[in-house]
Amino acid sequence: MIDFDCYNVSYEQTGYFSKLVTDYLNHSSSLSEFYSYQPSLEGIKASIESRQSFDTPRDLLVEVLAEQYQGLEQSQRLQGNISLLSKKNTFTVTTAHQPNIFTGPLYFIYKILHAVKLADYLTKELPENNYVPVYYMGSEDADLDELGQINLAGQPLMWQTKQTGAVGRMLVDKQFMQLIDAIEGQIGVLENGPSLVQLFRTTYTLGKTIQQATLELVNSLFAEYGVVVLIPDNAKLKSAYHSVVKKELVERFSHELVSETIAALKDHYKVQTAGRELNLFYLLGQSRIRIELEKDNYLIKELGISFTQTEILTELENYPERFSANVILRGGFQETVLPNIAFIGGGGELAYWMELKKVFEAAEIPYPVLVLRNSFLIMKQSQYDKLGKLGFELPSIFNNAFDLLNQLVKRESASNWDISDEMKAISVLYKKLQEKAATIDSTLNEHVISLEIKSAKKLAELEKKILRSERNKFVASKRQIAAIKEDLFPKNSLQERRYNFSDYYGRMGKEFMQLVYQASPALEMQFTIIVIK
Numbered sequence: 226m227i228d229f230d231c232y233n234v235s236y237e238q239t240g241y242f243s244k245l246v247t248d249y250l251n252h253s254s255s256l257s258e259f260y261s262y263q264p265s266l267e268g269i270k271a272s273i274e275s276r277q278s279f280d281t282p283r284d285l286l287v288e289v290l291a292e293q294y295q296g297l298e299q300s301q302r303l304q305g306n307i308s309l310l311s312k313k314n315t316f317t318v319t320t321a322h323q324p325n326i327f328t329g330p331l332y333f334i335y336k337i338l339h340a341v342k343l344a345d346y347l348t349k350e351l352p353e354n355n356y357v358p359v360y361y362m363g364s365e366d367a368d369l370d371e372l373g374q375i376n377l378a379g380q381p382l383m384w385q386t387k388q389t390g391a392v393g394r395m396l397v398d399k400q401f402m403q404l405i406d407a408i409e410g411q412i413g414v415l416e417n418g419p420s421l422v423q424l425f426r427t428t429y430t431l432g433k434t435i436q437q438a439t440l441e442l443v444n445s446l447f448a449e450y451g452v453v454v455l456i457p458d459n460a461k462l463k464s465a466y467h468s469v470v471k472k473e474l475v476e477r478f479s480h481e482l483v484s485e486t487i488a489a490l491k492d493h494y495k496v497q498t499a500g501r502e503l504n505l506f507y508l509l510g511q512s513r514i515r516i517e518l519e520k521d522n523y524l525i526k527e528l529g530i531s532f533t534q535t536e537i538l539t540e541l542e543n544y545p546e547r548f549s550a551n552v553i554l555r556g557g558f559q560e561t562v563l564p565n566i567a568f569i570g571g572g573g574e575l576a577y578w579m580e581l582k583k584v585f586e587a588a589e590i591p592y593p594v595l596v597l598r599n600s601f602l603i604m605k606q607s608q609y610d611k612l613g614k615l616g617f618e619l620p621s622i623f624n625n626a627f628d629l630l631n632q633l634v635k636r637e638s639a640s641n642w643d644i645s646d647e648m649k650a651i652s653v654l655y656k657k658l659q660e661k662a663a664t665i666d667s668t669l670n671e672h673v674i675s676l677e678i679k680s681a682k683k684l685a686e687l688e689k690k691i692l693r694s695e696r697n698k699f700v701a702s703k704r705q706i707a708a709i710k711e712d713l714f715p716k717n718s719l720q721e722r723r724y725n726f727s728d729y730y731g732r733m734g735k736e737f738m739q740l741v742y743q744a745s746p747a748l749e750m751q752f753t754i755i756v757i758k
Contacts (some may be wrong), residue, residue, distance in 0.1 A: 228758040233751040246572040259579040261592040302451030315355040323363040324439035331721040346747035364393020364436035368554040390511035394438030415731030418469040460546035482583040500553040508549040567594040
């Protein structure tokens with residue numbers, strides 16, 4: 226097993242997360258009305274109690290999963306977890322994500338392993354119930370620009386396909402196979418690179434849908450952890466959400482409720498999504514088109530289709546799979562078909578879930594505990610040692626390279642360039658001038674204040690010039706800081722948002738997954754720095 230150390234810092238310290246997220250983690254009273262339970266063991270208990278009174282379609286869920294996994298190799302733990310879902314004392318810990326090609330950004334892996342870790346933690350802490358980790362696939366998303374690319378070894382790889390519509394329903398084509406060749410060129414020389422490329426070639430085969438390939442890939446990567454993958458693009462599952470879709474078609478209830486919540490949120494936080502008057506899409510073949518309402522007609526303009534209310538309700542009755550929830554109603558669908566007690570999501574996901582509490586209440590669907598997904602910074606021991614030699618403690622690595630160099634220069638410079646004492650003395654001088662001027666003419670006070678402001682600006686400019694000259698004496702340190710920052714924060718972003726797991730898996734194999742699992746907090750919700758020895 227890989228030897229490593231873990232260090233935790235608060236999400237607030239990193240500077241990479243929104244005020245809404247940090248306020249949520251700090252239990253700010255300004256957010257308390259927008260969610261149901263605290264992200265704690267007590268909150269989980271309350272969520273379980275709420276879920277027990279809801280009639281989850283467990284038999285239907287198990288039936289659909291049996292169909293989805295038919296013909297696939299299933300680990301013993303996975304088989305056990307699917308079987309457990311039929312029991313009333315089994316609950317799920319769910320994370321959701323679109324079927325990004327080759328899993329997309331690193332946090333795809335982090336989210337799923339967090340679900341595993343939390344389920345295992347609850348099994349120990351609340352053993353009277355069973356807990357199953359679930360990856361809920363957002364396969365109806367149509368944003369190919371986001372889902373159809375990965376960054377590998379710092380190089381972007383794009384799927385150049387002409388297909389459009391729901392990405393999950395798209396087919397692996399020749400252009401996709403070319404991507405696997407490109408990946409092989411990047412990681413084929415790594416110890417575990419050939420086996421990972423072979424896994425890609427086995428799961429992504431010509432003519433297979435992306436959602437099916439993603440199911441197979443995730444099943445292979447997480448076999449030992451018993452992760453259940455659910456593809457919700459399914460007529461049987463959607464029939465269980467029939468009443469809510471009908472309510473939306475007839476009453477358009479969600480938009481007004483979300484608008485009310487946004488009005489209450491926007492004074493303090495950035496609004497995540499406003500939704501639309503009708504928060505449904507029409508899904509036919511690979512096309513996913515917004516349903517628009519004009520007078521009494523429901524229009525699917527791109528297909529030239531129009532329904533009256535009676536006709537569209539008949540369509541819903543006969544073809545529930547043709548109706549696709551957008552972001553406002555998607556969470557309700559997830560919580561209807563799964564016996565879910567906790568939802569693990571990123572900062573953006575938690576933000577829009579907080580806009581949906583009234584929607585859940587109106588649809589009479591239990592609202593889960595919201596858990597911020599784990600985030601990691603992976604660094605080598607040599608980088609950690611370099612930071613120490615440069616005089617930096619770990620939390621400071623989240624500062625930008627310019628600020629880090631300034632800190633080092635101020636600390637290490639042999640020159641007595643600091644002029645803070647002089648600036649304080651000048652401030653005292655101007656206060657005396659104000660007092661003297663006031664005894665002569667009170668109108669002179671504003672003039673003295675103006676002179677002080679101008680003087681302070683000039684001195685600040687002088688300090689910057691002095692500091693710039695000092696920085697030139699630390700060229701080697703500047704290069705070292707820049708190199709570390711670019712590796713740990715590519716394009717000034719977090720690794721997890723820029724890198725794909727293939728770089729790490731190619732070097733470490735399955736031990737990479739085990740490392741992340743071991744380093745994963747369950748409910749602590751702190752940013753974790755992993756130092757690989």
